[in-house]
Amino acid sequence: MPSSKLVPLVLSDEERRILEGWSRRRTTAQGLAMRAGIVLACAEGGSNTEVAQRLRLSRNTVRTWRSRFVSDRLDGLSDEPRPGRPRQISDDQVERVVVTTLETTPTNATHWSTRSLAQQTGMTQSAVSRIWRAFGLKPHRVDTFKISKDPFFVDKVRDVVGLYLDPPAKAVVLCVDEKTGIQALDRSAPVLPMLPGVPERQSFDYIRHGTTSLFAALEIATGQVISAVKRRHRHQEFLAFLRTIDKNVPAELDVHVILDNLATHKTPAVKTWLLKHPRFHLHFTPTSSSWLNLVERFFAEITMKLLRRGVHRSVTALEKDIRGWIEQWNTNPKPYVWTRTADQILESLAAYCQRINDSGH
Incomplete structure (x- = not known):
């Protein structure tokens, strides 16, 4: 049974729409997609332990992001700022690199390189490389798969x-x-x-x-x-x-x-x-x-x-x-x-x- 101290999590229609978009969109960072999925699962009901078992995550992870959302709503799902030099690249630039990498190809190649994407976006090659590493993007690699058509x-x-x-x-x-x-x-x-x-x-x-x-x-x-x-x-x-x-x-x-x-x-x-x-x-x-x-x-x-x-x-x-x-x-x-x-x-x-x-x- 859920703990009596557990704060109920109720979503507005707008919050649900945004969270569902974050959890489905291919260009969303994996961390943000996971957090959106946790909140949506919590909104369906159940304790942190039950949600953790459903999503195959740790109970502490579910408790952390549930609490952050209850406290700060959608803003609470963003990464907290870390100490260090201020960012030189805006969120819009990061999104442009990620979206361009995932959803387009250059006119003269099958996939982007750091050099060609840097020319396309007007950023430095090292900046593109850092963004790719942060989002786990490797356009030069390809894996193969085959889905069985066996009726049994x-x-x-x-x-x-x-x-x-x-x-x-x-x-x-x-x-x-x-x-x-x-x-x-x-x-x-x-x-x-x-x-x-x-x-x-x-x-x-x-x-x-x-x-x-x-x-x-x-x-x-x-x-x-x-x-x-x-x-x-x-x-x-x-x-x-x-x-x-x-x-x-x-x-x-x-x-x-x-x-x-x-x-x-x-x-x-x-x-x-x-x-x-x-x-x-x-x-x-x-x-x-x-x-x-x-x-x-x-x-x-x-x-x-x-x-x-x-x-x-x-x-x-x-x-x-x-x-x-x-x-x-x-x-x-x-x-x-x-x-x-x-x-x-x-x-x-x-x-x-x-x-x-x-x-x-």
């Missing part, structure tokens, strides 16, 4: 995450996938070792000696990896890898396999084999959702620590190094711990989709 996306997320967070008894849960097209690359000149002040140096060009594929099954409970290195990745190789898993997992345990929707995982031959081995249960991740398979984290590890800078003069040498690396991994495996619930994932995705819709693209 929600069901598959709940199924896979359920296995991570609450694995079944008397069973092992394995994350399975193939890392295909691993190239045996040899540099055209010897690698120069690292020296004080000088990084290791490799020639820009290289010689290809062929490719191989790594089949891996990561056990989520222990981090142990069952693996096989094969020159091809047809359904025949996948079937052979299933047999390898079958030999390595104690016969009294069920086997739950998390894997993607690759066609070689669903051929009639694979389905026939599964019917003859009822202890195997396949759990498919949604399409375009490789991030849901923890074995991808293992592939990232072996790529970073072995493959990316490795030099191999033959596919045989590459395969030997891969087997040796995994053998060493299995002497001291470290399981990857999944922490997010299915509800948290779906809520984040819904919020991201809403941002895409609000972007106007």
Whole structure:
């Protein structure tokens, strides 16, 4: 129950309109957007603790901005002045830089640089740079994303995450996938070792000696990896890898396999084999959702620590190094711990989709 000392927070129509604008507008500083969201949530009712739990913030944060708003209304949500030299850049100039960065592009480029935006706004390049840092703006960077169109996306997320967070008894849960097209690359000149002040140096060009594929099954409970290195990745190789898993997992345990929707995982031959081995249960991740398979984290590890800078003069040498690396991994495996619930994932995705819709693209 709310404390009897808690001052009720009632908004006027104008205050609500302004706060909702602050919380939605893309050009609003993240701090101000958060404070507006706190006040709007408090106006709906509930104690500071309840609001903090809803917004996933600390109780002290909610109490601070609730009190500031009750005392000073909208003015109370602004940052308090700090000691130091008076500001040389006005709020209007800051807003112009932020809005221009977020909502426009230069005529001769896909994104602004500090130099081009300084010329556009009549400010110094260092001033633009400081504003970008303050608002976390990095126009030179771009991240990629892909939203799954799988009609059973929600069901598959709940199924896979359920296995991570609450694995079944008397069973092992394995994350399975193939890392295909691993190239045996040899540099055209010897690698120069690292020296004080000088990084290791490799020639820009290289010689290809062929490719191989790594089949891996990561056990989520222990981090142990069952693996096989094969020159091809047809359904025949996948079937052979299933047999390898079958030999390595104690016969009294069920086997739950998390894997993607690759066609070689669903051929009639694979389905026939599964019917003859009822202890195997396949759990498919949604399409375009490789991030849901923890074995991808293992592939990232072996790529970073072995493959990316490795030099191999033959596919045989590459395969030997891969087997040796995994053998060493299995002497001291470290399981990857999944922490997010299915509800948290779906809520984040819904919020991201809403941002895409609000972007106007």
